[in-house]
Each structure stands twice: as C-alpha cells, then as structure tokens.
Amino acid sequence: MFNLRIFATSILLILLLAGCAPSAESCPSFFPVDRSDAEMFARDDNLHFRFPLDGRVYAARFSTSFAAYGQVSRSMGQSGFEYHAAEDSLQPAGTPVYAMADGQVSFSGPMQGHGWLIIIDHPLANLYSLYGHLSPSRWQIEPGPVAKGELIGFLGDSDENGGSAEHPLRTHLHFGVRAGQRSDYPGLGQWRWQAGWMRPCPQDLGWLQPSAIITGQDIPAGGFPEPAEGFVVIWGLELFIAGIYLFGGVGVLVYAIRRNKPFVLVLNGVLLMTAGWISHSKGTRLSYALLAMSVLLLAIGIYEIVRRSSGMPRTQS
Numbered sequence: 001m002f003n004l005r006i007f008a009t010s011i012l013l014i015l016l017l018a019g020c021a022p023s024a025e026s027c028p029s030f031f032p033v034d035r036s037d038a039e040m041f042a043r044d045d046n047l048h049f050r051f052p053l054d055g056r057v058y059a060a061r062f063s064t065s066f067a068a069y070g071q072v073s074r075s076m077g078q079s080g081f082e083y084h085a086a087e088d089s090l091q092p093a094g095t096p097v098y099a100m101a102d103g104q105v106s107f108s109g110p111m112q113g114h115g116w117l118i119i120i121d122h123p124l125a126n127l128y129s130l131y132g133h134l135s136p137s138r139w140q141i142e143p144g145p146v147a148k149g150e151l152i153g154f155l156g157d158s159d160e161n162g163g164s165a166e167h168p169l170r171t172h173l174h175f176g177v178r179a180g181q182r183s184d185y186p187g188l189g190q191w192r193w194q195a196g197w198m199r200p201c202p203q204d205l206g207w208l209q210p211s212a213i214i215t216g217q218d219i220p221a222g223g224f225p226e227p228a229e230g231f232v233v234i235w236g237l238e239l240f241i242a243g244i245y246l247f248g249g250v251g252v253l254v255y256a257i258r259r260n261k262p263f264v265l266v267l268n269g270v271l272l273m274t275a276g277w278i279s280h281s282k283g284t285r286l287s288y289a290l291l292a293m294s295v296l297l298l299a300i301g302i303y304e305i306v307r308r309s310s311g312m313p314r315t316q317s
C-alpha cells in the first residue's frame, strides 16, 4: 500500500506539471481589474484614457469579459469555439457613450451584428477603439476629430442594436481596444477590423483587454504591439486553481487509501471527470490535469473494489 501511494503521488506531480504547462498556441489570460476608480479615470484630464460609460455605470460587472484562450467562449457547434474580443456592459438603451481618448472617428455606420458601430483611431497610442450596439435612431456622429470624454452616441434599443423584432439583442455596449491601426488589419475575412467574436485567441490578433489598458494608462513607445506580461501574470490564476484541485485530489487519494475507502476514490473520480469535461469544453489547459487525475482516481478506486470483492487475496491468507 505504501508503494502504491508513492507511485500515485509521483504520477500526480507529473500530471500537475504536464497539465499546467503552457502550450505553444496559448496566449495570456485576461486578469481581473479594479474599476472602482472609474469616475476618477473619467474626470482626470491628465490621463490619456477613460472608460466609455459614466464611471459608476462602468464600474459594474461586465456581462461578458474580455476573452483569453479558453475563457469567455461560446460554442459554434461544428466549427468549434469563438472568443470575445471586447468587454460588454449591460446598460439600458439611451445610455450615453463617450470617447475613451482623443482621436479621430474613422468609422460611424451600420455593421452587421453591431447595429450602429463607431471606431475611433488613436494614432498617438497606436491603437483604435471600437464601440458596438449603438443607436442609429438617436444620433449618428459624423467622422472627424473627437476629444477624450466627448459624447459619441447612445446605446441602441434591442431591435436596432444588431438585434431585430424577431431576435432582440440585450442592450449593451461592446467595447473593444486593439493594438495598431485599422490599416494594419486589411482584408475582409472573418476576423477583420470590427470583429466581436473570433476563433483565434483575441490577443493573437492584437485585441487588448480594455479595462486593463484604461487602468494601466501606459503607452509604450510605438503603442501596444504585443501583450508583454510575465509568466506569473499570464499563468498565475490557472496555476493557482489547478493547484487547489490537485491538492484536493491528492488529499482524497491519501485519505481513501489509508482508510481503505475505494468508493470515495470512485466518487471523486467522477466529480473530477465532470469538472474536467466542463473545463475542457471551455478550452483550458487545466482540463488535462483534471481529466488525468480523475482517470487515476477511478482506476485505483475500481482496482481496489474489484480486489476486495474477489476475496481480498492480499489480506486473507
């Protein structure tokens, strides 16, 4: 039994390392940002950026956060998953929307899925901002220069914001920020300059986490060509969660083997497999660690149950 424990622990350590290793196609995770000072960001003229809704409004939780690989995805059936390239804030129709920074309105018009869409170029910061689901019936701003905090439009009703009478869309702002300029993204493909949801990781195509940009405020020379976060910021959250799961799993394994309760192993194996399956459907690397550990717990649990029911050959001589 002692050897079995050593063996199981070694396997789990290997799984922990393998399951959390960053894969080649991965990209940085979004990370939580404190927006409690949103009003300060709106009032302070020395800051480059502000939130596009009034402070207190925007400080509320996003209805849909910025997606990183495996997070904030939606299933498209056969064609896999799509990831959210912006931050959505659920607000009533008619809510005013403001420019996040000085710049140039380079697009103001109808766009499929967005209702009325506005794009503002911010060449000094080498990025552009995108405001979707606006109201064409209330106001249609003309292209031209705008200042930070200037009113650019209002949120649209559910039948004019990209939705229709048959398929109404919840009234919300879709706010995206992208490194570079629109001209850096030519072509008419699915992930062109106005993308809302996309199959690749949004960061890989230059989309940035808007709230992180606004609260960070730094404009590196030449703009924001690549997200440049350290390993801990990028992987810290997932490593932490994986650690909790696997620590719990090891605890269960040791407990069940010591107390000779294989059914506990089977039950936890099933629970972990469910968690792993859900995690996998979200596309996280964490899922492999969960699934592998569930298989290990199930295998040991079932082996112990079968060994017992077949007359416990090791304990009865």
Ligand SMILES: [Zn+2]
Pocket (backbone or CB within 6 Å): 064, 084, 086, 087, 088, 173, 174, 175, 196
């Ligand atoms: Zn959105």
